[in-house]
Amino acid sequence: MAQVKLTLPDGSTMEVAAGTTALQVAEQIGPRLAKAALAAKVNTDVVDLSTAIERDADFAVLTFESPEGQEVYRHSAAHIMADAVLRLFPEAKPTIGPAIAEGFYYDFDVHKPFTDDDLARIEAEMAKIIDADLRFERQEVSAAEARALFEARDNSYKVEMIDELEEHDEQTISLYRHGDFTDLCRGPHVPSTGKIVAFKLTSVAGAYWRGDERNPMLQRIYGTAYPERKLLEEHLERIEEAKQRDHRKLGRELKLFSIFEEAGAGLVYYHPNGAMLRQIVTDFTIREHLKRGYQLVRTPHLLKSTIWEISGHAQQNYPMYYTRIEEQSYGIKPMNCPGHILIYNSDTRSYRDLPIRYFELGTVYRHERSGVLHGLLRVRGFTQDDAHIFCTPEQLTDEIVGVIEFAQDMLTTFGFNEYKVLLATRPDNAMGSDEMWQHGIDALGAALDQCNMDYQIAPKDGAFYGPKIDIALKDALGRLWDGPTIQCDFNMPERFDMSYVGADGQEHRPVMLHRVVLAGIERFLGALIENCAGNFPTWLAPVQVRILPITDRNVPYADEIAEQLREEDLRVEVDRESATLQAKIRGAELMKIPYMLVVGDREEQSGQVAVRSREEGDLGPRSLEEFLEHARVEAAMPHAAR
RNA sequence: GCCCACGUAGCUCAGUAGGCAGAGCGUGUCCUUGGUAAGGACAAGGUCACCGGUUCGAUUCCGGUCGUGGGCUCCA
Numbered sequence: 001m002a003q004v005k006l007t008l009p010d011g012s013t014m015e016v017a018a019g020t021t022a023l024q025v026a027e028q029i030g031p032r033l034a035k036a037a038l039a040a041k042v043n044t045d046v047v048d049l050s051t052a053i054e055r056d057a058d059f060a061v062l063t064f065e066s067p068e069g070q071e072v073y074r075h076s077a078a079h080i081m082a083d084a085v086l087r088l089f090p091e092a093k094p095t096i097g098p099a100i101a102e103g104f105y106y107d108f109d110v111h112k113p114f115t116d117d118d119l120a121r122i123e124a125e126m127a128k129i130i131d132a133d134l135r136f137e138r139q140e141v142s143a144a145e146a147r148a149l150f151e152a153r154d155n156s157y158k159v160e161m162i163d164e165l166e167e168h169d170e171q172t173i174s175l176y177r178h179g180d181f182t183d184l185c186r187g188p189h190v191p192s193t194g195k196i197v198a199f200k201l202t203s204v205a206g207a208y209w210r211g212d213e214r215n216p217m218l219q220r221i222y223g224t225a226y227p228e229r230k231l232l233e234e235h236l237e238r239i240e241e242a243k244q245r246d247h248r249k250l251g252r253e254l255k256l257f258s259i260f261e262e263a264g265a266g267l268v269y270y271h272p273n274g275a276m277l278r279q280i281v282t283d284f285t286i287r288e289h290l291k292r293g294y295q296l297v298r299t300p301h302l303l304k305s306t307i308w309e310i311s312g313h314a315q316q317n318y319p320m321y322y323t324r325i326e327e328q329s330y331g332i333k334p335m336n337c338p339g340h341i342l343i344y345n346s347d348t349r350s351y352r353d354l355p356i357r358y359f360e361l362g363t364v365y366r367h368e369r370s371g372v373l374h375g376l377l378r379v380r381g382f383t384q385d386d387a388h389i390f391c392t393p394e395q396l397t398d399e400i401v402g403v404i405e406f407a408q409d410m411l412t413t414f415g416f417n418e419y420k421v422l423l424a425t426r427p428d429n430a431m432g433s434d435e436m437w438q439h440g441i442d443a444l445g446a447a448l449d450q451c452n453m454d455y456q457i458a459p460k461d462g463a464f465y466g467p468k469i470d471i472a473l474k475d476a477l478g479r480l481w482d483g484p485t486i487q488c489d490f491n492m493p494e495r496f497d498m499s500y501v502g503a504d505g506q507e508h509r510p511v512m513l514h515r516v517v518l519a520g521i522e523r524f525l526g527a528l529i530e531n532c533a534g535n536f537p538t539w540l541a542p543v544q545v546r547i548l549p550i551t552d553r554n555v556p557y558a559d560e561i562a563e564q565l566r567e568e569d570l571r572v573e574v575d576r577e578s579a580t581l582q583a584k585i586r587g588a589e590l591m592k593i594p595y596m597l598v599v600g601d602r603e604e605q606s607g608q609v610a611v612r613s614r615e616e617g618d619l620g621p622r623s624l625e626e627f628l629e630h631a632r633v634e635a636a637m638p639h640a641a642r
Numbered sequence: 643g644c645c646c647a648c649g650u651a652g653c654u655c656a657g658u659a660g661g662c663a664g665a666g667c668g669u670g671u672c673c674u675u676g677g678u679a680a681g682g683a684c685a686a687g688g689u690c691a692c693c694g695g696u697u698c699g700a701u702u703c704c705g706g707u708c709g710u711g712g713g714c715u716c717c718a
Contacts, residue, residue: 374711582677
């Protein structure tokens with residue numbers, strides 16, 4: 001019998017008889033691996049363990065350790081869930097059910113939404129299916145056969161998917177069956193339902209078919225699955241811990257901000273601590289912009305609606321607010337670009353002036369739909385660290401590199417190490433010539449490469465007016481929120497007839513870049529709070545030092561120390577409560593204040609302070625000067641890493 | 643905006659099968675003046691989100707509005 005040569009992930013090779021299944025290969029490598037095996041990877045294809053290997057290939061056994069293995073595992077769990085749902089609700093129509101980052105979901109068309117009680121029943125039914133250890137079997141049929149199968153079940157969703165597969169020239173349609181449940185599915189799957197050890201259905205939600213709100217709303221059940229009970233429990237604990245870092249919870253506890261129901265959804269009120277935090281962040285941002293050759297500008301919140309007609313926002317029905325002043329319609333700005341363009345256009349610009357970089361902490365209002373509002377992460381009124389760069393086509397790549405580096409520096413300085421970068425390309429409804437688009441995309445891509453950024457292409461995800469780079473930050477629960485963005489704009493310069501005089505004495509159209517680094521300050525603060533769990537580094541902490549007098553006798557000394565620290569521009573407060581030292585320490589710890597200075601009779605006599613740090617606890621007594629030497633450094637605004 | 647769940651004291655939450663509303667924390671006063679994460683006593687705090695309906699009577703049941711949470715979509 002013919003032998004085939006397999007190259008394993010460690011680079012070693014092994015020979016097996018042609019026709020050997022992936023599972024048999026795993027068994028030959030080792031019994032433990034075979035037991036943990038969920039699927040296999042042959043060259044670049046992820047396949048069932050029952051797949052026979054017919055020719056030489058790169059070969060890897062996939063376990064739960066690998067992302068692909070997790071995906072297979074959870075996708076199989078989704079099938080089991082769909083089976084359980086159909087057993088309990090025979091009229092339900094399964095649509096799609098993929099694995100996602102931390103679990104899986106399945107969308108069903110049902111007459112009545114699922115309740116929490118239903119989830120428990122579905123879980124119980126899933127347990128039965130798992131106990132029965134039913135084999136997952138792959139079956140390949142023609143599109144016609146597949147269509148007949150799902151038409152018989154009156155499942156138009158699956159029929160629609162089969163039609164699309166056919167359009168994409170798929171030769172055969174694969175089905176996966178376990179027990180009496182058969183689903184349209186590319187696969188692969190784990191060998192049998194018994195492989196699923198620990199699972200939990202976490203929530204029900206509405207979701208539109210294909211994510212389009214014009215389509216019917218389906219009922220989505222979310223769940224997750226792990227090969228060990230312990231891993232599932234750890235996952236659930238992680239979620240609990242993440243909830244402790246939720247910026248909405250910390251915002252209340254640390255007295256940072258409020259959103260008042262009676263005053264309007266999505267509108268933020270900063271309390272003294274939050275306003276201080278915000279001020280430090282924006283002061284820092286302004287300084288960093290000035291360092292990088294940006295010029296500060298400032299534009300009004302109201303512009304005549306005629307401006308929004310020129311910009312095109314009015315015609316596009318951009319979700320903005322309008323008001324009337326003496327019979328004139330005004331729009332409340334949802335973005336700052338028109339204002340910056342007016343300033344640019346107020347004078348004749350030469351190529352020698354470019355690039356021009358206008359920067360503004362611009363407060364904008366957008367009518368975000370009620371269902372999407374979320375703490376500070378999605379609001380209706382927010383302030384952007386917004387800039388517009390006007391440059392020549394030749395300057396474009398350098399300008400983009402400058403912004404990417406700026407964004408990297410700022411994210412690093414604020415402690416964000418995890419983010420996702422997307423380069424969005426031309427959508428179907430785009431305006432502008434192919435050349436312009438290609439120039440923009442090339443410039444963005446070249447800049448990303450020059451900055452050694454890992455990025456993914458988001459095809460057709462650009463704005464209609466130009467391609468863009470989006471950088472997304474993660475919140476406590478791992479959800480992504482758009483942060484820095486750099487957008488090329490081929491539309492506005494046309495609409496506002498912008499120009500500069502070139503070296504040739506002719507008028508030219510400048511290239512325009514929209515960019516935000518922190519993005520929405522509100523959103524940035526929300527992400528910042530979650531990222532550091534409210535333990536702001538000393539330079540950002542709204543209160544840097546709290547002085548804790550042990551008895552009322554020591555209050556005047558505490559005040560004296562506070563005065564000296566304020567002279568040094570430290571943010572200090574004195575705890576005057578008639579409470580025990582323990583209680584005062586607890587209070588300061590709960591407020592996550594970086595330094596506590598305990599002052600009692602002993603300190604008063606020696607002229608010292610007893611330092612306690614949030615991170616390191618009791619550091620013992622020292623002179624005020626000694627504390628200050630250290631605190632001055634920590635409290636100083638950093639120079640962005642670069 | 644759409645689907646589901648929810649809205650009781652400043653916060654976290656009990657409770658009322660329709661009959662005068664509860665706890666802990668926090669706050670105030672008093673006592674206590676203490677040495678590195680909660681000292682004690684007493685007190686004040688609620689049109690049970692808002693508006694309407696059913697009812698002898700609604701915080702509780704029904705409808706609407708506003709808001710919140712988890713999703714969908716969109717976006718900084």
